[in-house]
Amino acid sequence: MTTPLLPDSLDSDLPNLALLPMGPSDRSHLLALLRLGDFAQDAFLATDTCGTIVYLNRSAERLFGYRHGSAVGLPVHALLPDIQDINHRLNQDSSRETLLWRGQGCSRQAQTLQLAGAVTHIPALSGRSHLYVMRPRRTGSLDADRQAEIAALVYRNTSEGMLVLDSKGFILDVNPAFVSLRGRAQSDVVGRHVRCLNSPCHDREFYRTMWRSVMETGCWQGEHWGQHVNGELYPEWLSINTSFGDDGEVHRRVMIFSNIAEIKQAEAIIWKQANFDRLTDLPNRQMFHDRLEQSIRKARRAGGRIGLLFLDLDRFKEINDTLGHAMGDDLLKEAARRISACVRQSDTVARLGGDEFTVLLDDIHENRDIQRLTDAILKALSQPFNLGVETVFISTSIGVTFFPDDATDAETLLNNADQAMYSAKADGRNRSHYFTSSMQERAQTRMRLVNDLHLALDQQQFSLVFQPIVDLHVGRVAKAETLLRWHHPVRGLVSPAEFIPLAEETGIIRALGDWVFHEATSQVAQWRSQFDQDIQISVNISPAQLRHEGLDLPSWASHLAHLGLLPQHVIVEITEGLLMDSDDERIRQQLEAFRQTGVRVALDDFGTGYSSLSYLRKFNIDFLKIDQSFVANLHSGSADHALCEAIILLAHKLGLKVVAEGIETADQYALLAQAGCDYGQGFLFSRPLAAPAFEALLSSQADLRP
Ligand code: C2E
Ligand code: MG
Ligand code: MG
Numbered sequence: 118m119t120t121p122l123l124p125d126s127l128d129s130d131l132p133n134l135a136l137l138p139m140g141p142s143d144r145s146h147l148l149a150l151l152r153l154g155d156f157a158q159d160a161f162l163a164t165d166t167c168g169t170i171v172y173l174n175r176s177a178e179r180l181f182g183y184r185h186g187s188a189v190g191l192p193v194h195a196l197l198p199d200i201q202d203i204n205h206r207l208n209q210d211s212s213r214e215t216l217l218w219r220g221q222g223c224s225r226q227a228q229t230l231q232l233a234g235a236v237t238h239i240p241a242l243s244g245r246s247h248l249y250v251m252r253p254r255r256t257g258s259l260d261a262d263r264q265a266e267i268a269a270l271v272y273r274n275t276s277e278g279m280l281v282l283d284s285k286g287f288i289l290d291v292n293p294a295f296v297s298l299r300g301r302a303q304s305d306v307v308g309r310h311v312r313c314l315n316s317p318c319h320d321r322e323f324y325r326t327m328w329r330s331v332m333e334t335g336c337w338q339g340e341h342w343g344q345h346v347n348g349e350l351y352p353e354w355l356s357i358n359t360s361f362g363d364d365g366e367v368h369r370r371v372m373i374f375s376n377i378a379e380i381k382q383a384e385a386i387i388w389k390q391a392n393f394d395r396l397t398d399l400p401n402r403q404m405f406h407d408r409l410e411q412s413i414r415k416a417r418r419a420g421g422r423i424g425l426l427f428l429d430l431d432r433f434k435e436i437n438d439t440l441g442h443a444m445g446d447d448l449l450k451e452a453a454r455r456i457s458a459c460v461r462q463s464d465t466v467a468r469l470g471g472d473e474f475t476v477l478l479d480d481i482h483e484n485r486d487i488q489r490l491t492d493a494i495l496k497a498l499s500q501p502f503n504l505g506v507e508t509v510f511i512s513t514s515i516g517v518t519f520f521p522d523d524a525t526d527a528e529t530l531l532n533n534a535d536q537a538m539y540s541a542k543a544d545g546r547n548r549s550h551y552f553t554s555s556m557q558e559r560a561q562t563r564m565r566l567v568n569d570l571h572l573a574l575d576q577q578q579f580s581l582v583f584q585p586i587v588d589l590h591v592g593r594v595a596k597a598e599t600l601l602r603w604h605h606p607v608r609g610l611v612s613p614a615e616f617i618p619l620a621e622e623t624g625i626i627r628a629l630g631d632w633v634f635h636e637a638t639s640q641v642a643q644w645r646s647q648f649d650q651d652i653q654i655s656v657n658i659s660p661a662q663l664r665h666e667g668l669d670l671p672s673w674a675s676h677l678a679h680l681g682l683l684p685q686h687v688i689v690e691i692t693e694g695l696l697m698d699s700d701d702e703r704i705r706q707q708l709e710a711f712r713q714t715g716v717r718v719a720l721d722d723f724g725t726g727y728s729s730l731s732y733l734r735k736f737n738i739d740f741l742k743i744d745q746s747f748v749a750n751l752h753s754g755s756a757d758h759a760l761c762e763a764i765i766l767l768a769h770k771l772g773l774k775v776v777a778e779g780i781e782t783a784d785q786y787a788l789l790a791q792a793g794c795d796y797g798q799g800f801l802f803s804r805p806l807a808a809p810a811f812e813a814l815l816s817s818q819a820d821l822r823p
Contacts, residue, residue, distance in 0.1 A: 162249040163239065164193045168204075179364075180253065182225035197222055197249065203236055204247060214238055219254060278353075278374035284367040286311045298353075298374060300346035311372070318342035318350060327357075331370065335359035343374060351378045394468040396446055397453035405467035405475055409527045412479050416520055423520040424478040424487050427534035428456065428494065431512045431546040433472035444504045448511070451504075455497040459490060475534070481519065491515050491549035499547065512547035514538050523552050536560055567619050569605060574628055578604050581636055582805035585814060585821070586655065586776060586798045589790045592822035594815060596653040596688065598798060599637040600805045601629070621661040630662045631669070635676060638687060640808060642680040648815050655688040655719060663691075663707045674714050684715030688740065692721045705736060712737050719776065723764065733771055740796075741768045745779025748799070751788055762792045769793065783823035 160177035222230035234251025278295030392404035437445035516537025641654035719740035780799030
């Protein structure tokens with residue numbers, strides 16, 4: 118709608134015009150001019166002497182966005198903000214009646230318009246009534262033809278598919294990229310309604326919402342599934358924009374399609390790497406956490422129960438170390454496959470890392486179901502693993518916990534399952550344990566103990582006891598094994614079996630180990646001079662002391678020198694497990710460095726670990742200590758008897774001396790002595806003794822044989 122033609126009774130329709138101080142003939146001139154103005158392409162605007170708009174033609178209304186004379190009565194600077202300046206110039210030069218100008222206009226929608234035009238005095242009036250004639254000024258450096266050429270170039274050569282619609286949604290044109298993207302010829306789509314491109318992946322509601330947004334705001338963008346003519350679906354990014362005509366009506370709509378299949382693929386790969394374990398393809402720790410949180414939320418809403426299993430393969434490390442990592446990987450893959458085969462499709466099996474797996478079970482009703490499952494997993498994993506030419510047997514330990522019975526948050530549930538798994542391991546492996554509150558109490562006790570351990574060394578709560586190691590041939594004390602004791606201010610005596618692992622985990626073992634070494638060597642130096650006996654001191658070393666930067670050997674050596682003690686008077690006892698540590702080379706070097714100084718090395722608890730005799734060759738070792746578990750069941754003709762004899766024989770062949778641990782009876786002593794065992798240690802001879810008691814034993818020079 119535009120303003121109606123000026124009626125004959127202009128004076129009444131445009132009352133402001135009547136205010137113009139002019140004579141009747143001038144007024145009729147003006148009216149004639151304005152009547153013509155309504156047909157002009159250029160914008161016409163007339164003001165009275167006060168600068169108030171008294172008239173706009175239709176072009177001016179379109180240009181400034183006003184309708185039906187609504188701008189009449191406004192001050193002219195509302196539409197032409199810098200007009201004061203122009204009027205001033207016109208008024209100053211009395212010889213001029215008309216001035217050409219360029220300037221800015223302001224539309225009703227507050228858009229800035231670039232204008233060019235002319236201003237003139239309205240004839241025969243005092244110089245302050247003006248008639249303005251103007252048109253939009255073309256800006257930018259490109260002319261219209263050039264702009265059109267560039268636009269066409271982009272349209273034809275871009276890799277984005279483009280499609281032009283008329284205002285009713287019929288396809289006017291498509292560009293070549295669209296043709297290749299969809300595999301549809303231009304003639305196949307032009308003239309049809311855009312609806313023909315709707316994809317089966319989206320419902321009617323999707324398209325209704327999309328087009329509603331286009332109607333209301335002129336645009337829409339989002340992900341969309343495009344369909345190739347061969348039926349193949351692919352993800353695309355779709356943007357729809359609208360071009361409006363001068364009259365504000367919809368002129369065209371432009372749709373732009375970008376294929377984002379590759380981006381999506383890359384995203385999927387990144388997502389998979391972040392959430393799945395590369396070796397087994399199972400969800401990883403991150404993904405498992407997400408699923409656990411999700412299950413907990415669901416169970417909370419629906420009042421459900423969740424079961425969480427924590428699995429750790431038993432002695433996997435030994436297999437990894439002896440057969441190599443490639444075989445270890447194969448075993449893990451096969452283990453993952455077997456565990457997955459035991460659970461329902463809806464359950465989650467994840468690999469947290471190393472040889473640790475978890476199983477998440479939603480909707481648990483009966484504990485029996487869990488028991489059946491853990492039994493099935495234990496059985497599946499106990500079947501032989503055929504890894505190339507090798508056949509390997511493993512077992513697994515499983516911890517079980519429930520939501521909401523045991524805990525209601527993911528972190529605690531995982532901790533519980535982990536504790537239950539450790540309890541299964543401690544109970545002999547190859548079994549499942551349910552989490553109990555006593556495990557939690559144990560964990561808390563343990564935490565408190567760790568705190569106390571931090572203070573114990575400074576507060577001198579440690580002491581040493583010494584257990585005689587007897588030369589079995591002559592019955593005399595030949596060496597002393599140093600054993601550490603912790604006198605806890607509240608709990609009393611705490612066993613090293615309990616606190617040594619804590620000291621190892623917390624790193625306290627380094628300072629503690631140094632302290633033991635310094636105390637024990639000082640003690641033996643004193644005894645050697647006091648009793649004139651060739652007695653050696655044996656000190657237990659934890660693997661944790663050899664890891665990382667290792668021991669401070671120079672400081673240990675200078676301490677020995679200061680005491681006047683020869684290195685060969687000192688034996689370090691390392692456990693068999695240590696030699697199988699993955700950090701083999703580093704530990705081997707440390708042991709070698711030890712040996713270089715002249716210190717002797719004993720392999721402790723032999724028989725409890727992987728018991729590979731190849732270690733004995735690989736590492737330079739002086740003594741082998743048969744574990745007390747073999748000695749405990751030693752009867753003439755028993756399997757352990759045969760084993761002890763074999764170990765002693767082999768050790769001697771390799772040039773090692775043998776110490777038997779835990780000799781408690783005269784029979785055990787006799788059998789070991791017969792088998793040629795060199796040294797023995799155990800309650801039969803003496804319990805571990807505090808220094809004064811040990812000194813008494815030394816000075817007695819007793820023959821300790823039964
Ligand atoms: P181990 O080195 O194998 O020490 C021998 C353990 O057997 C000692 O237990 C000793 O008291 C015990 N024992 C000795 N004779 C007999 C016997 O006839 N029958 C029985 N049943 N047991 C006997 P303890 O003192 O409780 O030490 C346990 C373990 O703690 C040690 O085993 C050792 O591995 C570790 N340990 C002790 N002191 C230290 C230390 O200063 N540093 C490190 N890293 N570990 C230590
Ligand atoms: Mg020992
Ligand atoms: Mg031992």
